[in-house]
Amino acid sequence: MKFNELGLNKDLLQAVKDLGYVETSEIQSKAIPPILNGKDVLGLAQTGTGKTAAFALPTIQNLMKNHKKGKRKIRSLVLAPTRELAIQVYDSFKAYSKYTPLKTAVIYGGVGQGAQVRSLQQGVDILVATPGRLFDLKHQGFVNLGSVEVFILDEADRMLDMGFINDIKKTIHYLPDEKQSLLFSATMPKEINEIVEEIMDEPVHVAVTPVSSTVDKISQDVYFVDKENKISLLIDVIKKEEYKSFLIFTRTKRNADKVSKALSKNGIKSQAIHGDKSQNARQRALNEFKAYKIQTLVATDIAARGIDVDELDYVINYELPEEAETYVHRIGRTGRKGQDGASISFCSYSEIPLLKDIERLIKKKINVIHDHNYPLENKTVPKKGRGNKARGQQSTQTTNKRKRQPNRSSEKGQGKKDGRTDRQGNRNKSSKGKRRNDKKKQLGPYDWSNHKPKKKNNRKR
Incomplete structure (x- = not known):
């Protein structure tokens, strides 16, 4: 299918023509029409299938229908898991909307926030963001999500892998109830189903190029x-x-x-x-x-x-x-x-x-490939754990060392380590102390006639 058969306006068709796009990918031909009609869409497609254009092009066209002059508000929020992906999505929105008056901005962590704050203060129609920086700037009062009309969650499975599930739910809490929701992912973990049920209203499912089918070329x-x-x-x-x-x-x-x-x-x-x-x-x-x-x-x-x-x-x-x-x-x-x-x-x-x-x-x-200079020779699997032993395994010697010895004595305090108390509180004498006592008995009583008292140390401490 060609892009001019999808119902896109002339500004978008000119933009994709500038980029050299002619034929649509499968995800684009299946996702763009329902998004243009205002439907919620759940898109499943692997990396490299053109899903950014699948949600960006119809979103731009829908925002243009109600575009008004004056102070800009954030009308579309795109949430991405990484800085690199956020920049890529931002570049795509900017390229697709070059012939429209819409303005796009991107915010992400790892850099100073000054330039990002200035772009927000100048007004933004489409905001691409990573979760961390989004919440930072929202808590500082620079981001208002009360006017969002289209919410897009890109690479949803990767966001879950990175532990962003709570951030996604928090973002949803800040968004208006009435909005169009678009979720794109390469795989479909069960957590995504929970998000779909929470934010989507009878979504159109678009599944192409399953993750198990690699590109033939x-x-x-x-x-x-x-x-x-x-x-x-x-x-x-x-x-x-x-x-x-x-x-x-x-x-x-x-x-x-x-x-x-x-x-x-x-x-x-x-x-x-x-x-x-x-x-x-x-x-x-x-x-x-x-x-x-x-x-x-x-x-x-x-x-x-x-x-x-x-x-x-x-x-x-x-x-x-x-x-x-x-x-x-x-x-x-x-x-x-x-x-x-x-x-x-x-x-x-x-x-x-x-x-x-x-x-x-x-x-x-x-x-x-068999013909190379470094064929596989070492056919042993390195064992995990301490030393060279596999986790959960011990040598016979180690096992015997750690084996608890039975208490063979019926007397109190016996069978315990020297110098420690037993359960009844009786102090056990160490073997060293016993030897000292035995020595004293051999020497007899101390001769106090030659005893000299120790001098007191009056030095101030």
Whole structure:
């Protein structure tokens, strides 16, 4: 379907034409018509399917119907889980509304609030926000949500994963009862059903491209490699594709930094982004990656949420995610807008169960690359817990040490540790004290004739 068949006005059609949009995606063709008709919509679609345009374009058109000159009020609120995603959504609204008088602003944490406060004071029609900064500025009196006509919750499942469920409910409390509600998510946890029942009135369900079906145009390969050789293999893979871009995923912030430093040390320009980086540093790294000033960007899953890079060549799973659905979100960063894409995964022996979970979810076997310099050799799974012992297991020696000895004595205080009292309050003499008493008995009574009293210390304390 083409955009000019959806009932969008000429200003929006001109904006999408400027962006090179012609054919709609499935989520856009199914979600835009009911949103234009004022219906509440629950949209399920994975990353990279064009869902931002699916809710932004009809929202802009609906707001234009009742647009009035004068002081602007926040008429639409978009809640996003991360700063990167909030900026991406803001950029999209700004691009789509370029031929309209509507004004959009974005607020997020990690930076000073001065510029954001000034934009709010100048008046805003559409506000894109992360929960933390939204509540900060609301409590300071800079945000008024009493005029919101359209409430949009983007990446709802990720917001739940990040612990924002209470923030979402608090936001709903501040909004008017009469409003249009749009909720978009890649998956459908049971908590989302609770939110749907609370804020939506007979929503239209739009489910496309389920999370288990990865984009067909993305090639998927896996290398079996020992954990300690992953860095070396990564360097080999990247150096074979000198002019390609790579988005590399790790599970932890520490590993993101470690991988990025190792790549830079080997002559590959790289930056890492994760939650411990400042907003300015993260945005600068992302801008350099988009401008091809650096070849690789190493990211954790939460920090990468909202990254939208045109013509991204490769996604590399340096570490397989613990949740199979996350794999689909990761590789969905490549192969966008009809482009071809490629994903590569590194799998150590201990990660094989994670790989099996992924293959069950996507219902296909991932192609194995055997021809490389670091084949898997270590086929042992590292045990968790203290030392080299698995959690919940102890050696026979340790078990015997900790085994409680039975009380074999019927006398009071016996069987207790020396120097402690028993349950009846009797003091047990230590073996050291007994030896001292035995020695005194051997020496006989003390000879007081030669006794010299100790001098008193009169020094003031």
